[in-house]
Amino acid sequence: MFVIEVIPLAALPHNVPQLLSYFWNTPLEKGSVVEISIGKRKEMAAVVSSSPIEQNKSILKKSEFQLKKLSKIVSPEPKISDVQFKIALWLSRTYYAPLGLCLKTAAKSLKTKVENIQVAENKNIKSLLLIAPPGKTIKIASQYIKDAQGQALIVVPDKTILEHFTYELRLKFDSDKLILGTRKTLFSQFKNLRLIIVEDPLNEAYKSDMTPKYNTPDLAQEVARLYGARLIFISSAIGVKNYYRTKSGEYELRNEDKNSRPEIKTINMINEIRTDNPDILSKDLKESILKVLDKEKQALIFSPRKGFTSLLICQNCSLSIRCPNCSAPLKVHKSSELVLKCHRCPHIQQFPKFCPNCNSYKLKTAGPAGTQKIYDRVRDFLDRNNVKVPVLAMDLDIAKNETEESEIIEEIKKPKPSILIATQSIFSYRYQLNFALIGTINTDSLITFPDYDIEEKSFYQLKKLLDFGPEKLILQTYNPDNEVLKNFTSNNYEQFYDKDLSIRESFGYPPFSKLIKLTHRDLDQKKAFAAARTLVEKLRMALIQLKNNTIIVSDSTPGLIERERGLYNYHIILKSLNKETPRDILKFVPLGWSVDVDPKSLL
Known part of the structure; x- marks a missing residue:
């Protein structure tokens, strides 16, 4: 009999163990896939280790739980590589996400057999930030791909750009030499990855909206480190964070944009x-x-x-027509006739003939066109x-x-x-x-x-x-x-x-800190406000007890759109001045809160 330690490929609460133990009558390889029972539900899980039960007798006697048997073996062959395990651990630590969900994301497909991976010696090669217009990007990328002593990966922000890169590059390089894809391609298993090119790294599409809420350029940096590959960012703009990294020597900057400006x-x-x-x-x-x-x-x-326009306003009482589900003004749209739409939820209604507040007919479209x-x-x-x-x-x-x-x-x-x-x-x-x-x-x-x-x-x-x-x-x-x-x-x-x-350094914003946005949503505004206020006090008390002076906790504030899809939103912003994800503080965040590390927006 063997003790099998597994990571469930599901979201488990942070306050419960992410690594679970079961038993089976034969050992299983790391990365193989099994089915386990958690309570009354069945879940897929990845095997981390196997050890004879005799070696664990003393631990099992002291434990307060009964060891369960695996439900079944889904795949005795490894489907998850060591690199994918490491990526999952990095995602979990960096973005404070459940380890099992991170592993499920990193595994990408459980149908791929794990093959021998050649990892190059990590020589701490600087990442290259290459400024180039679209007309030169394909030519420059082609040269770097040709020079790479192994596989090359190009990551692009959307399918339209992917189709263009595929059309331009697929005839020059076969699928063994060049892999093309969007952000999820970084989770693939690579045999001999030596080059990663991220096109347009400032694009907001690179930030995942689903847990784990990772940022693709940062993930690409970690994948490059694990494989010993060179990382190149190709962009038409530098960006504040990347400009800081080039000044500090972390990135190498090369400007290929020699075009005359219009x-x-x-x-x-x-x-x-x-x-x-x-x-x-x-x-x-x-x-x-x-x-x-x-x-x-x-x-x-x-x-x-x-x-059509941003607002519909009554000229008599100054009322702005708002969405019944959100605290946002309805936008005026035009198809065969004028209608009012909400850009935050699916609500749509007819263009009113009279003001719902004062019954005036003096309604006027206003705001930016x-x-x-x-x-x-x-x-x-x-x-x-x-x-x-x-x-x-x-x-x-x-x-x-x-x-x-x-x-x-x-x-x-x-x-x-x-x-x-x-x-x-x-x-x-x-x-x-x-x-x-x-x-x-x-x-x-x-x-x-x-x-x-x-x-x-x-x-x-x-x-x-x-x-x-x-x-x-x-x-x-x-x-x-x-x-x-x-x-x-x-x-x-x-x-x-x-x-x-200079302004960001004065106020402690990135790249001089790491931001974490905590969000709570509730149908009841008073409950949402009370929950947010309570958590602020709880986190500040925890910082005092831990003697931690590297974290700043903001007051709780309603979102820019306070009510959205019927739910009231309240935010708390954490600034980590040491640029680390404060896991020892985030463990005090109750279930039901959204944790977003390096958010797209603070609003």
Whole structure:
């Protein structure tokens, strides 16, 4: 008889052991898969070790539980490699996630047989941050892949970019030499991995929304370390954290972006109003659109907002029509007629004829224009100038599936003058499309969220607009003195990053700390508030008892959207000044709370 130690491939609470013991009549190899019983339910589990029961008699006598027999053997052959076990342990420790769930994520597929893995000697090779425009990325990546003494892996943020990389590289390199995929590909079993390339590392799609809530560039760094592979980040923008790492010598920086910058013009929309042009299109943008179309070229109108407008307001009582399930204003959308939609939940309702508060008929759409309103305005402008060209709009509401999105992209690829109005979803096609003119309608909408890194995100999105190779970029704003816009137009990214780093260091934000967002949701607002307030006091008391002065616990605050899908949200932010995940503190967080290490947003 043998004692078999296993890790259940399921989410177990942090306050219970993650490693369980069972018995079987024969030994099992590490990485083999079994079925176990936990209470009344059956779960898959990965074998960690086997040892004769005679060696464990003294321990078993002292234990207060009875050893159970495994339910059955699912696979006697190992399906999980040592590297995958190590990745799971890293995920669990870094993101404070259940070990079993991390192993289930890392194992990826239990159908793959574990083969011999060649791990290179870890020579502490510096990660390379390579700044390159889309036009050079494939060529540069090809050279590094060719030079790699083993397998190469390219990780991209979405399927659209994956299809492009596959089309460009698959004829040059077979599947044994080059593996292509999205973030989950990092969990694959590699025979001889020597190079990892992460394309566009600042992309928010690299942050997992499901537990374990890992950040792909950090995971890639750990996978590269385990395999002894070189890690290269290819991006059109550096980013604050990566800029800090290059300054500290942790990353090597190489700039291959030698392209000349286009003409970048900032338009003060307040001056447009003063000169009797209250339109959402500035005079300069209108003139530029006509010139581009006259030259048989294409234009992109970039809008950070989808829908028609952001708000519906009563002019009599000032009521903003809100979602019944969320504490967020309903957005105005236009299909065959105007409707109101919530962007936080599936709620949709007819456009009201009267105010629900005062019964007034004086209802007015307000707020920044979305893609649908911009489309109407551009179409009207072209009609008045007797210009007949295709005008297309693309956001998640208009292109509801891949087929509709592909039809829009194929139309815009045709060599004829046209205009595309799009949101951030257009960035997935920056390898395939070029626009002679790009205009941003609501540039201020990129910068108005009260988050600590919103300026960096705005700078990054503006930089990605240049990936489309425009001859001219027009930024419409009501605040032309904004530091992000001034540094972007002058191409002074060093000054921008240095100032942002100085501010972050003063307030203890990354890269000078690690942030953990704790979130509690409840149908009852008072219960949500009380639970959050109680936990703040509990955590601060624990820090005093542990004499820990490296953790800062914020007060509890409601989310930016306090009520979402009927649930009230309250947040607590932990700052770990030693940049470690404070597991000794997080163990005091009750069940039912969400723990997000390195969150996308603090709001």
